[in-house]
Amino acid sequence: MSGIVLELPAPVPLIDQEPVWVHSPARIGVGVSFLCPCRKMGLGDHQHRLTVLFLNPLAGAKPLEDDTTLAGNNGGYRWARSGLTFEDLHLSPNVDAASVGCWNGYLHDGQLRLF
Numbered sequence: 001m002s003g004i005v006l007e008l009p010a011p012v013p014l015i016d017q018e019p020v021w022v023h024s025p026a027r028i029g030v031g032v033s034f035l036c037p038c039r040k041m042g043l044g045d046h047q048h049r050l051t052v053l054f055l056n057p058l059a060g061a062k063p064l065e066d067d068t069t070l071a072g073n074n075g076g077y078r079w080a081r082s083g084l085t086f087e088d089l090h091l092s093p094n095v096d097a098a099s100v101g102c103w104n105g106y107l108h109d110g111q112l113r114l115f
């Protein structure tokens with residue numbers, strides 16, 4: 001049997017991408033910000049951060065409301081989070097920045113992977 005084998009870039013540990021929790025004045029851990037893995041995955045030459053806001057922030061806080069002035073507001077969309085550390089953070093669904101020529105992938109168990 002013949003076929004094409006696609007070799008995907010190796011997963012990038014979130015902890016290597018300078019992750020920081022995103023806080024609002026009244027709520028802790030409403031999201032995560034990290035260096036986009038696009039450079040390490042050979043998708044682009046620029047360096048920039050991505051911010052992803054959670055549906056279920058840390059410490060039981062409510063998610064941030066849809067606010068277009070927020071970094072990472074993403075049209076009001078919020079990601080389901082599990083995990084409490086950068087090493088085990090897990091988001092659902094995938095994070096899609098392909099519309100700006102960037103990474104489309106997912107964060108599972110602290111590892112950034114290509115979709």
Ligand SMILES: [Zn+2]
Binds near residue numbers: 036037039044048097
């Ligand atoms: Zn990128």
